[in-house]
Amino acid sequence: xxxxxxxxxxxxxxxxxxxxxxxxxxxxxxxxxxxxxxxxxxxxxxxxxxxxxxxxxxxxxxxxxxxxxxxxxxxxxxxxxxxxxxxxxxxxxxxxxxxxxxxxxxxxxxxxxx
Amino acid sequence: xxxxxxxxxxxxxxxxxxxxxxxxxxxxxxxxxxxxxxxxxxxxxxxxxxxxxxxxxxxxxxxxxxxxxxxxxxxxxxxxxxxxxxxxxxxxxxxxxxxxxxxxxxxxxxxxxxxxxxxxxxxxxxxxxxxxxxxxxxxxxxxxxxxxxxxxx
Amino acid sequence: xxxxxxxxxxxxxxxxxxxxxxxxxxxxxxxxxxxxxxxxxxxxxxxxxxxxxxxxxxxxxxxxxxxxxxxxxxxxxxxxxxxxxxxxxxxxxxxxxxxxxxxxxxxxxxxxxxxxxxxxxxxxxxxxxxxxxxxxxxxxxxxxxxxxxxxxxxxxxxxxxxxxxxxxxxxxxxxxxxxxxxxxxxxxxxxxxxxxxxxxxxxxxxxxxxxxxxxxxxxxxxxxxxxxxxxxxxxxxxxxxxxxxxxxxxxxxxxxxxxxxxxxxxxxxxxxxxxxxxxxxxxxxxxxxxxxxxxxxxxxxxxxxxxxxxxxxxxxxxxxxxxxxxxxxxxxxxxxxxxxxxxxxxxxxxxxxxxxxxxxxxxxxxxxxxxxxxxxxxxxxxxxxxxxxxxxxxxxxxxxxxxxxxxxxxxxxxxxxxxxxxxxxxxxxxxxxxxxxxxxxxxxxxxxxxxxxxxxxxxxxxxxxxxxxxxxxxxxxxxxxxxxxxxxxxxxxxx
Numbered sequence: 001x002x003x004x005x006x007x008x009x010x011x012x013x014x015x016x017x018x019x020x021x022x023x024x025x026x027x028x029x030x031x032x033x034x035x036x037x038x039x040x041x042x043x044x045x046x047x048x049x050x051x052x053x054x055x056x057x058x059x060x061x062x063x064x065x066x067x068x069x070x071x072x073x074x075x076x077x078x079x080x081x082x083x084x085x086x087x088x089x090x091x092x093x094x095x096x097x098x099x100x101x102x103x104x105x106x107x108x109x110x111x112x113x114x
Numbered sequence: 115x116x117x118x119x120x121x122x123x124x125x126x127x128x129x130x131x132x133x134x135x136x137x138x139x140x141x142x143x144x145x146x147x148x149x150x151x152x153x154x155x156x157x158x159x160x161x162x163x164x165x166x167x168x169x170x171x172x173x174x175x176x177x178x179x180x181x182x183x184x185x186x187x188x189x190x191x192x193x194x195x196x197x198x199x200x201x202x203x204x205x206x207x208x209x210x211x212x213x214x215x216x217x218x219x220x221x222x223x224x225x226x227x228x229x230x231x232x233x234x235x236x237x238x239x240x241x242x243x244x245x246x247x248x249x250x251x252x253x254x255x256x257x258x259x260x261x262x263x264x265x266x267x
Numbered sequence: 268x269x270x271x272x273x274x275x276x277x278x279x280x281x282x283x284x285x286x287x288x289x290x291x292x293x294x295x296x297x298x299x300x301x302x303x304x305x306x307x308x309x310x311x312x313x314x315x316x317x318x319x320x321x322x323x324x325x326x327x328x329x330x331x332x333x334x335x336x337x338x339x340x341x342x343x344x345x346x347x348x349x350x351x352x353x354x355x356x357x358x359x360x361x362x363x364x365x366x367x368x369x370x371x372x373x374x375x376x377x378x379x380x381x382x383x384x385x386x387x388x389x390x391x392x393x394x395x396x397x398x399x400x401x402x403x404x405x406x407x408x409x410x411x412x413x414x415x416x417x418x419x420x421x422x423x424x425x426x427x428x429x430x431x432x433x434x435x436x437x438x439x440x441x442x443x444x445x446x447x448x449x450x451x452x453x454x455x456x457x458x459x460x461x462x463x464x465x466x467x468x469x470x471x472x473x474x475x476x477x478x479x480x481x482x483x484x485x486x487x488x489x490x491x492x493x494x495x496x497x498x499x500x501x502x503x504x505x506x507x508x509x510x511x512x513x514x515x516x517x518x519x520x521x522x523x524x525x526x527x528x529x530x531x532x533x534x535x536x537x538x539x540x541x542x543x544x545x546x547x548x549x550x551x552x553x554x555x556x557x558x559x560x561x562x563x564x565x566x567x568x569x570x571x572x573x574x575x576x577x578x579x580x581x582x583x584x585x586x587x588x589x590x591x592x593x594x595x596x597x598x599x600x601x602x603x604x605x606x607x608x609x610x611x612x613x614x615x616x617x618x619x620x621x622x623x624x625x626x627x628x629x630x631x632x633x634x635x636x637x638x639x640x641x642x643x644x645x646x647x648x649x650x651x652x653x654x655x656x657x658x659x660x661x662x663x664x665x666x667x668x669x670x671x672x673x674x675x676x677x678x679x680x681x682x683x684x685x686x687x688x689x690x691x692x693x694x695x696x697x698x699x700x701x702x703x704x705x706x707x708x709x710x711x712x713x714x715x716x717x718x719x720x721x722x723x724x725x726x727x728x729x730x731x732x733x734x735x736x737x738x739x740x741x742x743x744x745x746x747x748x749x750x751x752x753x754x755x756x757x758x759x760x761x762x
Contacts, residue, residue, distance in 0.1 A: 018429070018433075024425070027429065031429060031432055031433070034433065034436050035432070035436055038436045038439055038440050038443075041440065041443065042439070042440070042443035045443055045444075045446070045447040046447075053150075055149070055150060057220075058220045071446070071452070072443065072446070072447075075395055075442075075443070075446075077154075078395075078399060079439055081154060082399070082402045082406075082435075083432075085406050086402075086406060086409075086428065086432050086435075088246050089406060089409055089410060089428060090425065090428050090429070090432075091250065092246075092249065092250065093409075093413050093421055093424055093425050093428065094425065095250065096413070096416055096421050097418075097421045097422065097425065100417070100418045100421060101418065109422055111418050111419045111422055183288065186284055187284060187285055187288070189284075190281045190282070190283075190284040190285050191281075191285060193277075193280075193281040194278070194281040194282065194285070197274065197277055197278055197281060200274075201274065203327065204270070207328055208324075208325060208326065208327055208328040209270040209274070209324070209326050209327065210326050210327035211327050211328050212327065
């Protein structure tokens with residue numbers, strides 16, 4: 001249970017970084033922390049106390065009851081890859097923003113009024 | 115002419131280690147159906163080996179081996195190969211059908227199309243990540259690739 | 268044959284970078300052929316549905332619930348039409364419009380990826396697969412918003428991407444919780460597990476909250492709308508048309524409605540939430556639109572308001588309300604994308620999109636002017652154009668359901684919308700203010716063709732609304748009305 005709570009704490013740290021920090025790169029880092037908190041939480045939902053990694057080796061018997069649930073792990077792997085794509089795009093955009101504005105400070109990047 | 119990259123010892127050692135890293139990535143990808151890892155993990159290691167070369171030899175020298183445009187092409191080719199493997203299944207019955215003989219469990223030559231899919235992903239992810247790195251590294255001089263990562267796994 | 272909807276756009280996306288480096292002209296050609304094929308297939312899919320109203324395709328011959336199915340039913344057919352009609356016409360429009368951009372081949376690659384994601388969302392029968400396609404769509408649209416790489420584009424794309432990623436995190440969390448609760452990701456299977464379990468848990472209401480927030484942000488419903496007025500005007504015009512006309516509906520409204528109606532089942536609470544989100548979006552969107560003088564930004568605020576109509580109509584939950592909402596969804600994709608295309612050609616011709624700097628364009632640009640008149644009257648709900656019928660149906664449904672506040676807000680929003688678009692017509696096209704600049708001339712031929720086609724569709728759907736309702740909207744409405752039983756008859760095929 002405390003592990004789930006830790007994921008929540010991590011999530012809150014990420015939200016703090018995203019909301020409070022003014023630097024674009026720090027905001028991106030906050031976003032990464034949020035994503036990882038969600039990923040961690042979902043991995044934990046598939047966990048089983050005393051479970052083994054769901055990998056079949058030669059000469060091993062398949063006993064589904066001994067394995068942790070592999071499906072959340074596959075989901076999270078996909079989600080990490082999606083996250084990689086988004087982060088790469090965000091970093092590329094913020095480098096371009098730096099070229100145009102000469103700063104990473106969001107309070108100075110205000111062409112649009114929202 | 116100005117010397118690119120780092121000092122001589124670094125270059126010497128990089129010559130050896132890059133090959134090791136590359137083949138480790140290839141190993142991970144080829145054994146994807148037997149052990150943890152697979153095309154994506156292997157591809158990331160492949161990209162890392164290329165980034166290694168950039169760091170040691172400078173990007174001008176690396177671009178002679180694999181330029182950003184070539185990496186972008188390679189990435190699309192990998193994705194296309196993956197799609198073609200999936201399409202091969204259509205003619206055998208269903209999209210993504212594993213239409214090759216599946217062979218003995220736990221042997222290297224088994225699991226039908228999965229090995230080939232892994233290799234396609236290996237090329238795509240490796241080239242794609244390297245292209246992203248190049249875009250970030252030479253953003254000043256470029257008219258280079260917009261990245262379109264993230265649609266594969 | 269269902270996978271073609273994903274195969275064709277993905278193949279286009281991967282082929283274009285390979286061939287277009289040498290022959291730049293191949294990029295629009297490949298993308299155009301691909302999206303034309305998609306259009307043909309999506310029209311064909313109307314006739315694909317048999318008596319039982321759906322087709323299931325098992326990817327890789329894996330049976331549900333293990334495999335990932337692709338499903339086409341009435342609602343999917345409607346959405347496929349929305350996606351591919353607007354997609355093809357926007358692509359036709361892009362060909363002359365994108366000439367001024369460097370390396371336009373990446374634009375066509377991203378456009379094809381966008382189409383792949385949108386079509387994938389619509390035909391996916393698996394919750395996590397739906398999420399992946401939502402993400403493909405979202406990533407492609409972030410990149411497309413930033414495509415101009417000027418200051419405003421980059422800033423808008425950054426905000427859009429950050430908020431979109433937060434929404435995705437909420438959706439992913441919801442999917443994980445739903446999975447840990449039901450031990451399945453297959454939509455049909457999940458609906459069965461949940462309806463067998465009955466009401467009363469706390470997990471599913473929490474997941475519903477996460478989904479409403481996540482998909483609501485992607486649909487730009489009002490408390491979550493702040494990114495839209497920045498992002499939609501910043502993109503190139505055909506992409507604005509795709510984003511406003513299709514993307515917010517597919518990865519926002521469609522995904523939300525599909526999950527809430529067909530998997531979780533509607534409760535009184537979710538009905539109220541949808542209705543009030545719809546009402547607030549309608550009112551706030553249109554009120555914010557009044558003061559706008561930027562052509563595209565005004566249209567973007569109207570998108571928020573019109574999405575409010577759709578969600579309000581569907582949220583009513585009565586047969587008439589759902590039919591009206593879905594009909595309005597289709598109509599909005601026609602006239603809003605047409606308006607954005609008009610705004611694009613005005614901007615290209617006059618070099619500005621500030622309404623108070625334009626004027627008298629109807630003489631120089633007759634095609635743009637007349638098509639935008641059709642679209643404006645259509646969005647304002649003037650009979651016999653398509654927007655009138657769907658708004659009428661929604662208002663009647665609201666009165667029938669006893670929701671007088673909603674009906675009044677609908678009517679009021681309609682009136683303000685009419686006023687707002689009269690302003691657009693007057694300032695941009697009809698009022699002469701000094702000399703009209705000489706360099707302004709009519710848009711290129713392909714842009715004209717695409718605008719005229721959309722205008723003709725607006726009129727046709729308006730005149731032939733009865734057959735359209737019975738052939739396309741009725742099957743889609745039935746799918747939502749069947750609720751959690753919608754998948755029941757093909758659930759666990761072969762198991």
